[in-house]
Amino acid sequence: MRAAFVRALIELADRDPRVALLVGDLGYTVVEPFADAHPKRFFNVGVAEQNMVGVATGLAEGGFIPYTYSIATFAALRPYEFIRNGPILHRLPVRIVGVGGGFEYGAAGASHHALEDVAVMRAQPALTVIAPADHRQAETAFHALWDVPGPTYYRIGKDDNGVVDGLDGRFRVGRAEMVRDGMDALFVAMGPVSIEAQAAVDELGRAGRRCGLAIVASVSPPPVEDLAAELARRSLAITVEEHFVNGGLGSLVAEIIAERRLGCRLVRCGVRVPADGLTGGQRYLRELHGLTREALAATAVRELAA
């Protein structure tokens, strides 16, 4: 999604002189095309994420649409209060882009694992929160939301190849995208781990279990009506997110089930335990937390039998 982001941003900057990019000394081999295309609107602010957001706030007040870019933990969590008191409080079009949500920086360790960014961002009602499932959906989202008036948080992945089969780059703000329609259970997935969820649904289908799959990229505003309609039709929902189960997608679906008084049972697949010092690759960490296609399919089989 990084290449999709930079490609989209160059196109937007070509069209609109207000678009600018600020990076916190990250993005090697990613952001250079933007810097080459629009050198006067590219700023590496150094290793200083709070200032990056503060400067973006001042730029936005002066009429610009600044994007800030760093690894998701540093983009979202280090300057969180600057985001809150800056673009959110002032209702300014700053775009916070965090790359590598979840375990994408696997072996880099816990400091680089963004497992609560969606939760803290979703807590802010004035912030649009977007977590695309693949690079095609990310590109659509960047083009759909670039000039909305308020601030936006994008949680993007590093993968520029994998796609969710059947998603075809679809994205609508405030909507969920259905990519499978089965009625035995509803999978609801967010972010690149949606590819695992889609593979699990397809594997279940081959075994005679037909499940639906809703992709939620528009975390905020949330696709309440879409999800409520799909949840009301099924007795089991399984949420899939590379994120702590508290506060993220699983919590969002739990809120909809509770507030709409739906009878659907909910199983939240995500991270439930704190970091313990052991790390490894993304594949290993997904296995550890039950987020591979095999583990997700097994969870569905178990819960459907329960």
Add this chain to the structure above:
Amino acid sequence: MIDASGHADHLCAYFIRRTILEQSKRAHVGHIGSALSIADIIAALYGEILDISDPDDPGRDRLILSKGHAALALYAALHGRGWIDDATLATFCGDASLLGVHPEHDLRGVDFSTGSLGHGLSIAAGAALAARLSGVARRTFAILSDAECDEGSTWEAVMFAAHHRLSSLIVVVDMNGQQALGYTKDVLSLAPLIDRWRAFGWDAVEVEGHDRAALTRAIGGFDTSSGSPHVVLARTTFGRGVSYMEGKIKWHYWPMSDDEYRQALAENEELGCEQRSSAL
């Protein structure tokens, strides 16, 4: 106060201090000493320095009161400029008021909301950068407290502004030497503060912060079209103008009693108003 032709200068420090005292007493809130500390700085800025004919004009100079807890001084100036009326001023700290202890940008004349220390200078740097990128000559001012220089984020912005040579950025540091729980020299030493700003690449001058003419001269002498960003280290007295508040930690938060209020008003009358700079 009142000039030879009988007109009141509502942007003189005397009126700003009086408004601070009146409103903090009426609302029974503190932060009085911090606001009194910058009354002369605010008077100089809003009386003579800032180029703001209309607070809605995109080309106006920007000001961010990074030490947001001194918002009463800012409200007094906006009142003096006629941008907020008597009735609105009297809502200070009331329910459904735009005038809280810290300033909110939804109030006409307030460019940016503040209240969390260490945030303002980075926004000001962005505002100055926006002006440069837009080819606009407007200036950006930020008023910082000295204790705000404790914040690492302040120095992130100091480095950024110097690196990008944001010459239209002017910072005034209110060097009253106090913070919430003690004197800055005892809590976290800032000395030598002017050397630190200079070492970071800023054009730094030290000025008597209650001398409006000196403040106006210093800022008027800055080259805001090229070169380094500028900082005025303004030597001030916390609680300026009220003898029992001056230099006293208690008055960071404390509200006034009736007797204290009467004495404060009387002392403000004695102090009166400094004259506008005749140099500009």
